[in-house]
Amino acid sequence: MLKKYGSMIVAAALVAFMIASCKPKKKDDGPVDTGKSPYQSKNDEGTISGVIKFDGTPPDRKRIDMGADANCASAGGEKLTEEVLVTDGKLANVFVYLTGGPVDQFSFQPPSDPVVLDQKGCRYDPHVLGVMIKQTLRILNSDQTAHNVHPTPKNNPEWNESQPPGTAPKEKTFNRAETLIPVKCNQHPWMKANVGVLAHPCFSVSAQDGTYTIKNVPPGNYTLVTWHETMGEQKTQITVGASEKKTQDFTYKSSVAYAPTSLRVEAALILP
């Protein structure tokens, strides 16, 4: 009798232990578990490209006081705010991506090449970037000062790690799609980056001249979304035919005010 129950208790304890020890590691694995079939290329992918324009007078870029950290102050590069970067009426750092259609119906393998986020002159370079789910994000510190990398996602785990100068690059991945994850350095509050995480490779970031190109778009009907850090999102429907080269421009207007909801610590950061 005792023997029988003893073994049952041991078995139950074992099972309970295994459940307990395994549970926290359970992850939502994005494309792997969604049961989507892998995308099979028919070599008929199209391309979407265009220009993000800016209509009106862009807000003045303000000077950032980096005096708090001598290593930042002495580093080169312009020390201006970079939320709204307009050159000749073209808007940079706009994240452009597709939703709906084939990109949501199939699963895509993340590229093996990492995406690099550098900390250089106490700025994040690039300011806006995209990665695929499970694609490696390699974070470098090219400065002579310590940074900490602190993404504050909503759907992915939050972390905040110190990266002193001369230490190894950090390699991180995000396992759920999220547009976009703000990244900040708490020691240099002006340092901000935004990481878009998608389950597919159809995204792009507008360059200095406002241009963007999304390559390898499987033919189909999509919503094309543009996202800007302070001016928000715009959407449009777009159909890409087989091997079609589509052009789609967007315009952000200076008059459409973004309602600031945050408690931004501006006065402390920026000199007139």
Add this chain to the structure above:
Amino acid sequence: MADNVANEQLEKRAETAEPDPIADSSMSRALLITSILLILTLVWSLYDEIFGQRPWKAYQSEFVASYLEHLETLKKAAAKPEERNEKAIRETAEYKKLDAAYREATEKVAPRVKEIGARVSEIDREIGDITDPFQEARAWIASKIYQLETTASESGKESVRSSIEDKRNESITVAFTQKDGSIKKEGVPYKQLEKRYNDLRDEKARLNVELAGLTKESGEMLRKREDYLQNQMSGLTEQAVDNIIKGTNAFEYRIRQINVAGGQVVDRCESCHLGVREPLTLTADKMGDEKAFVSHPSRDLLTIHDPEKFGCSTCHGGNGRGTTSVEKGHGRYKHWLWPLYYKENVQAGCNQCHNADRVTRMADTLNRGKDLYYQKGCVGCHRYEGFDREADALASARQTIKQLELDRATRLREMRETREAAEKVTSNEEARSLLNRADVVLPQLVSQIDGRIGELDLQTKYLMKDQKKIGPNLKEIKAKLRKEWLPVWLRDPQAFRPGTKMPSFRLDDNEIRAISAFLWQSAIDYVRIADQQQGNVERGRDLFKQTGCVACHSIDGNAINQGSQPVGGHFAANLSRVGEKANFNYIVRWIHNPRQRLAPYSPSLRRDLTPDDYKSKNLAFLFDDDHSKSPLDGRELQVQNMTVMPNFRLSEQDARDIASFLMSLKKGEPRYPDASYLDDASLKQEGERLVKAYGCASCHEIRGLEDEGRIGTELTVEGSKPIERLDFALLTEDAMRGKDPITGGERSAWYNHKGFFEYKLRNPGIYDRGKVKSPEERLKMPNIYLEEDEITALTTFLLGSVTTSIPESLRYKPAGAAKQAQDGWWVVRKYNCMGCHNVLIGEDPTLAGVAMYQDADGKEQLPPRLTTEGARVNPDWLLKFLRDPSLAGPQAAEKLAQQIARHDAGAAQPSAVAGLTSQPGANRNGVRQYLRARMPTFDFSPNELQMLVNFFMGASVQPQPYIPERLEPLTGDEQTLARALFTSAAAPCLKCHMTGDPAHDARATAPNFLLAPERLKPAWTRRWLIDPAFISPGTAMPSGLFNRDEMHGRWVFSGPTPPSFQTYDKDHVELLVRYMFQLTADEQRRLGTGGAAPSAPAPGSTTTTSSLDRAIRRPTSRVNGP
């Protein structure tokens, strides 16, 4: 004679031989029928016995079938070669790396390990060979030694001695096993054998120690590899599933019964609910859609309340013994008093034992119910044990004081009488004894009473401070409100301010007029508030937004650029339309210090004091915490407004700005009907009657009605009131038949406590339906306008408010830390600490839900989490901080006292005009000066301060009293090292932490290190440095500052360290903690961030800096000093 007659008759009958209707008729048919009936009954009873009475048997077979089916699917999944399968994990790079490390570590030491192994087995063999003959000889010698000791004669001893010596020299034959297995016999002298035996054992021990050292690293690697494997596997292995299947196949069909508390509770619930404690998580969809088989939804709960100890029906209700039907088992029939709680009210069960808890972990609904009970003001009319305990304590203290005063008078009389008696007695001895009583004993007794009265008087002061009212003080409405608004508000509070806690009393026009007039006329009119200048609305808007007002108050999102929905907490009023009702001057004063009253109230005289009362004693009209005694009778006064709203230590200008902003909040320019009747004295009497009848004074302070009692029924054990005493009135039929009295539709029967409470809360007047009553007799409970989930929460709370039937031995009686936490929650909830702070793990503060605190910058502005506060801070410091969160110190208070004194002396203002008095520590947070949200001064009484400190210590299970850990003083070298590390470019400390330099602190996002020695506990600080994200997830303090150096068992800084660190082999975390705890203001200035405290000399001006110091000083563009 009689016999003859009888005989005759018998004869006659025999003769006639008529057919006898009884004896001659056939009974066979009746017999047949009855026996068939009997057999049928027997069959039926057997059937009922075997099947009918045992519905659980069917459940059990169904469970086994469903469970096995589920297990089979699990088994298939476990066998499927997926990513997380064991084999696949063994293929991953990480596993291979760990495996390689393990192999490398093993191989490195393998030759020596093998050598040792070989040698050990040799030794073992030899020891094995030697042991028997050696021990035999040793035993023989031991016996001889015993003989030696017991032998009496010297000659006998001598012979024994020689025989021992002989044995010791004798050669002993040992059969040595050779390597090839053959046996070689050898004679070895005992002495040699003994030495060899001991040597071999020593060598073996030595080798084993060496082996342990060698395999330590590989063992560690193996553990890491196995941990990795274990962590990566997400499901059960095939084998584990097989084991469960085996167990299920051997399922025993029987009643599952738990006996608890010596048989007082017998629960057979698990006879059907078989999945409750299964190790696998079972859900209805996995178990063939049978809800009865699911696992208990909270394993954590079962861990604390082990069913073997607590049973099931103790918490859930229901008839634990019942097994004949679902209804019987669940106790949902007429004759069972404790039916199973419905799912949405299941936490009512928790309250049976946790009724003294303000917050019960894992019981959100119940907690919400208690929150609502307080916040919606239920507690105003309905007494409930524990809520508003101050009122009870205050009444009892006052009663005791009266009693003691009587005692004192009695004692004094006795003294007098005893002395008189002493004069009259004849014997000297007797006189001495009486005098002793009169002059020695009694005076001391009186003094004791005096001391007790003094202490109780102080308690009344504290309790008056702690006692709060739900609603605002109506004595001040003449200063606060627009006259015309009052009747508008009374007509429909919800219309003016949706969601307000002020309920709607179903008043008619005449009642509204009378009540308004009474309230208006009984308000204080002899103190006027000083006129205030208008402030800056925009600045006020920013201050309102940032200072933390929205932690308690909600406001139209448009007003503070936070969307169009109401934003903020529901603990206090929604301020969206303040501009339509209030007077600006009053609001300024209120924001500046809400506790400041217009006039003090004297409970002993039962009236508000006037400036004339003070003048009569030649005193200024000054009353506050330090001037709380009545000038008339010396008794404690109510000197504060009975609000929980704290003092934000705002500057006068800030208060004006915020008030100006609030006054700008209007839905439109209000047009109110004429309200001149408010001054009609003839309405006052009727108004007073109504105010008393509706119990307004339960929630509000109203002049003349300070001592009004509660008008509602006490609800402490409402849930166990017999159902017959709940007055369903004319709805009894509806309740029993299942008719919804609100929609008129069909529903399940609701003639139970749950149904009664729910309809009462939905529509408090509902049980008056169909009755003809005079207005005075109608149900008075006002409409509270609750949402459905709020009704569920309150119903749950009320259902759990019972005289519990749970055996005494099972009840929750916390002691020590748990008790401190239990008591403290009442204070934490009372002042809404969780509006700003994360106090309960898993419960986000109200502020975290506001949009502006949700982005990365906003999160940094959230007030700190307090879930480990007790482990973090020194309790003495915490007490000081809670008392004055500005940490401005006694000097500031002193300065203020002087200011007030000057103010009095000047008496520039007529004392009947109430102005603003400045306050200590104005405009700053004591610790986190970088936070926009202000930690306000709550003006806790010493009682509450102690309760709060105990709460935090108790919640973190910290021992009290706290004796700070002594840290080793830093050596000069260590000081230099730590300083170098602190200021190296790789270490971020001084970039974020405040240093006292205003320019730097403007950017800082973390507290000053100078606070650490007094404030923090070293053990916590160590943990914080190593991984702050475990203590405060989302903190700005980065993780990964230190790496574990397993080789030396220490933590080392993870960035490049200054060269001087090469020879330092101690723990870096420990070094920094010691440095922080010994940091002085001078040392902080040496760190080179400039910024001197005003009183200290500028750095560099008086001290010569060492070369090292100069090297580490950062070049700064700023000039130090003024």
